[in-house]
Amino acid sequence: MAVIEVEHLVKQFQSVKKEKGLKGSVKALFKPERRTITAVKDISFSIEPGEIVGYIGPNGAGKSTTVKMMSGILTPTSGEVRINGISPVKDRKRVVQQLGVVFGQRTQLYWDLRLGESFELLRRVYDVDDRTFRENMDMMNEILDIDSIIDTPVRQLSLGQRMRGDLAAAMLHSPRVLFLDEPTIGLDVDAKHAIRKFIRQINQTRGTTVILTTHDLGDIQELCKRLIIINHGVIIEDGSLDELVERIAPYRELIIDFYTEQHVEHPRAQIVRQEGARTVYRFLKREITAAKLIDEIGQQAAIKDISLEEADIDDIIRVAYHGEA
Numbered sequence: 451m452a453v454i455e456v457e458h459l460v461k462q463f464q465s466v467k468k469e470k471g472l473k474g475s476v477k478a479l480f481k482p483e484r485r486t487i488t489a490v491k492d493i494s495f496s497i498e499p500g501e502i503v504g505y506i507g508p509n510g511a512g513k514s515t516t517v518k519m520m521s522g523i524l525t526p527t528s529g530e531v532r533i534n535g536i537s538p539v540k541d542r543k544r545v546v547q548q549l550g551v552v553f554g555q556r557t558q559l560y561w562d563l564r565l566g567e568s569f570e571l572l573r574r575v576y577d578v579d580d581r582t583f584r585e586n587m588d589m590m591n592e593i594l595d596i597d598s599i600i601d602t603p604v605r606q607l608s609l610g611q612r613m614r615g616d617l618a619a620a621m622l623h624s625p626r627v628l629f630l631d632e633p634t635i636g637l638d639v640d641a642k643h644a645i646r647k648f649i650r651q652i653n654q655t656r657g658t659t660v661i662l663t664t665h666d667l668g669d670i671q672e673l674c675k676r677l678i679i680i681n682h683g684v685i686i687e688d689g690s691l692d693e694l695v696e697r698i699a700p701y702r703e704l705i706i707d708f709y710t711e712q713h714v715e716h717p718r719a720q721i722v723r724q725e726g727a728r729t730v731y732r733f734l735k736r737e738i739t740a741a742k743l744i745d746e747i748g749q750q751a752a753i754k755d756i757s758l759e760e761a762d763i764d765d766i767i768r769v770a771y772h773g774e775a
C-alpha cells in the first residue's frame with residue numbers, strides 16, 4: 451500500500467486586492483475586492499514506503515503549500531491526502547504521530563532551552579516512551595554527533611548545528627514519513643554532507659519515506675531517485691533524474707586531442723568542430739559508450755588526450771521547469 455496518496459489536491463488562497471495609498475486602504479476596508487490565488491491546482495501522486503522523492507519546482511510553484519496540506523497544517527480547498535490511509539484533515543493527531551517535519555527556515559526547537567532540554571520537552575509532546583527515546587537518541591547521536599552540542603542553548607547553535615538538532619528532533623517519535631523543506635539551505639559543504647548522509651541512513655536502516663523540497667542540485671543528484679516537478683501548481687514531470695537527462699539532454703560530447711591534425715569519422719558520432727589536432731564529437735548516450743567510441747577512434751589515429759562533457763544538471767532542471775532550450 452502506498453504510504454502517501456494525494457488525489458486531485460487543490461489549494462486556493464483569498465487575498466484582498468488593495469489600491470495604492472490611504473484611499474486604497476480605506477476602500478479595501480469597506481469595499482474589499484477579493485482575489486483568488488490558486489497555489490495548488492490539481493495534484494495527484496502516490497508514494498511507496500521507503501522512497502526518497504524530490505518535490506521540486508521554481509519559487510512560488512506550490513511546493514510548501516502541498517507539504518503543508520500533507521502534514522495537516524493547511525486544509526485543502528478540495529481533493530484528498532492520505533498518510534498510511536489516514537487523512538490529516540480528519541485525524542490530524544494520528545497523522546502527526548507518523549510524520550516528522552523539518553522546515554529549513556524555521557525550527558521546532560525551543561530557543562531558550564539547551565538542545566537536550568528541547569528534546570526532553572518534545573518527547574513529552576509526542577509522548578515517546580523511554581526506550582524508544584533512548585534508542586532514537588543513540589542513533590541520532592551516531593549519525594549527527596548530537597552529544598557534542600547537547601548542552602548548548604538552542605539560540606547559540608550555528609545554522610548547521612541547529613539543523614542537526616532539528617532533524618534529530620523530527621525523528622524522536624520514530625516517524626515513518628519525513629517531510630524536509632529545504633533542509634540544506636544556507637549550509638556549508640560539510641554540514642550538507644552530514645545532512646545528506648543522515649537522510650540516506652535513516653532511509654536505509656529504518657525504511658523511512660522521505661519527501662524533500664529543495665533548490666539544491668546536490669541534494670537532488672545525491673538523494674532523489676524520483677523527482678516530482680511542479681510549476682504553477684501542477685505536476686509537469688514525475689520520474690527519475692536519469693530519465694529526465696535522457697529526454698532533455700541525450701547527447702554527450704567527446705573532445706579528442708590527436709598528436710597531429712586528423713580527420714577521423716565514426717558512424718555513431720557526429721563531428722561538431724575540428725580545430726588543429728582537436729576534434730569534438732557528439733554522440734547519443736544510449737547508442738554507444740564513451741569507452742567504445744574512444745577505443746574505435748583510437749584504432750584509426752593515436753590519441754594524446756581526451757575529455758568528456760555532459761549537459762549541465764542545472765540547465766536540464768531549468769529546461770524541465772520552463773521548457774527553455
Ligand SMILES: Nc1ncnc2c1ncn2[C@@H]1O[C@H](COP(=O)(O)OP(=O)(O)OP(=O)(O)O)[C@@H](O)[C@H]1O
Nearest residue numbers: 463465487489507508509510511512513514515516
Ligand atoms: N497564505 C497565503 N496567502 C496567499 N497566497 C499564498 C499563501 N501561501 C502561499 N501563497 C501563494 O501560493 C503560491 C505558492 O506558494 P508556495 O509557498 O507553495 O511555493 P513554493 O513552491 O514553496 O515556493 P518557494 O520555492 O519560493 O518556497 C505563491 O504564489 C504564494 O505567493
